[in-house]
Amino acid sequence: MPRLLIIVGSTRPGRVGLPVARWFGARAEAHGGFDVDVADLAELDLPLMDEPNHPRLQRYEHDHTKAWSARVAAADAVVLVMPEYNHTFTAPVKNALDYLHHEWQHKPIGIVSYGGVSAGTRAATAIKPVLAALKLTVAGELPIPFVARFVGDDGVVQANETMTDAADGLLDELVRVEATLRDLRHPVAA
Numbered sequence: 277m278p279r280l281l282i283i284v285g286s287t288r289p290g291r292v293g294l295p296v297a298r299w300f301g302a303r304a305e306a307h308g309g310f311d312v313d314v315a316d317l318a319e320l321d322l323p324l325m326d327e328p329n330h331p332r333l334q335r336y337e338h339d340h341t342k343a344w345s346a347r348v349a350a351a352d353a354v355v356l357v358m359p360e361y362n363h364t365f366t367a368p369v370k371n372a373l374d375y376l377h378h379e380w381q382h383k384p385i386g387i388v389s390y391g392g393v394s395a396g397t398r399a400a401t402a403i404k405p406v407l408a409a410l411k412l413t414v415a416g417e418l419p420i421p422f423v424a425r426f427v428g429d430d431g432v433v434q435a436n437e438t439m440t441d442a443a444d445g446l447l448d449e450l451v452r453v454e455a456t457l458r459d460l461r462h463p464v465a466a
Contacts, residue, residue, distance in 0.1 A: 277309075277310060277311050278309070278310050278311070278352035278353060278451075278454050278458075279310060279311045279312075279313060279350055279351050279352050279353075280304055280309075280310035280311070280312050280313065280351065280352070280353045280354070280355065280450065281313050281315055281347065281348065281350075281351035281353070281354045281355070282297055282300060282301050282304065282312065282313070282314045282315065282354075282355045282357060283297075283315050283317065283354065283355070283356050283357065283358075283369070283372065284297040284314065284315065284316040284317055284318065284357055285317060285356055285357055285358030285359065285365070285366050285368060285369040285372075286317075286318075286358065286359050286366055286368070287317050287318040287366075287368045291318075291359070292359070292390060292423050292424060292427055293357050293358065293359060293390070294316065294318075294431075295427050295431050295432060295433050296357050296388065296390055296420065296423065296427075296433055297314055297316070297357040297388075298314070298432075298433070299432070299433035299435060300355065300357060300388055300418075300443060301314045303435075303440065303443040303444065303447065304355075304443075304447055307444060307447040307448075309447055309448070309450070309451040310352075310353065310447075310450070310451070313347065313350075313351065315347060317368045317369070317372055318368075320340070320344065320372070321340075322340055322341075322344060322368075322371055322372055322375060323340070324371060325371060325374055325375060326338060327341055327375065330377075331374070331375060331376050331377035331378075332377045332378070334377075334378060341375055341376075344372070344375055344376065345375075345376055345379055348376055348379040348380065349379045351383065352383060352454050352458070352461070353383055353384045353385070353386075353415075353450045353451075353453075353454045354380075354383055354384070354385045354386070354412065355385065355386040355387070355388055355446075355450070356369065356385065356386070356387050356388065356403070357388045357390075358387070358388070358389055358390075358396065358399055358400075358403075359389070359390055359391055359396055359399065360389065360390075360391045360394060360396040360397075360398055360399035361399070363398045363399070363402070364398065364399055364402040364403075365399040365400075365402055365403045365406075366399075369403070370406065373406060373407075373410060377410065380410040380411065380412050381410065381411040381412075381460075381461070382411055382413075382457045382460035382461045383412055383413070383454070383457065383461065384412070384413050384414075384415040384449075384450050384453035384454050384457060385407055385412040385413065385414055385415060386414075386415050386416050386417070386418065386446045386447075386449070386450050387400045387403070387414065387416075387417045387418070388417075388418045388420070388443075388446075389417065389418070389419050389420070390419070390420040390421075390423035391420075391421070391423060392421065392422060392423075393421055393422065394421070395419035395420055395421035395422075395423075396419055396420070397417075397419050400417055400419065413453060413457060415446070415449045415450050415452075415453040416445070416446045416449045416450070417446070418439070418442045418443055418446050420439060426439070
């Protein structure tokens with residue numbers, strides 16, 4: 277079964293991203309199209325890019341980079357769960373992407389953005405050129421407006437039917453696009 281890597285893109289204390297990622301991860305597990313791995317950038321604590329060699333070379337010197345490389349390489353699809361800060365994506369997301377190069381290529385990616393009225397859509401738009409440069413294929417988006425109203429006092433997301441349907445639709449599309457891109461990631465020797 278293909279592996280889905282869900283990345284929690286906020287590291288801020290009290291963030292909403294972790295409950296949103298847990299909700300989406302539960303939807304992904306219930307969907308059944310992927311084995312699910314949730315990577316919390318706050319837990320990974322990747323320092324600001326500290327590798328001396330360009331990521332294209334894959335000559336990593338630090339254990340945190342080697343571990344991140346292995347985790348991303350094992351994924352067949354990716355979902356970014358990310359807020360919008362100052363009309364763009366977060367520095368931890370950009371840093372996590374920049375650590376690697378080949379590991380991202382030819383994988384579908386979904387964007388689960390959240391925020392206030394804009395639902396993180398400006399961040400989702402701003403990150404697309406970065407994703408394209410890494411040869412990630414955007415399979416779909418799930419913007420969540422006024423996200424705080426969906427998080428209960430217990431820190432659990434109480435999704436409405438629209439959110440649930442959108443999550444399932446995004447997962448369906450990730451399954452379809454992952455299968456389409458699989459031969460690019462795993463070419464068959466002639």
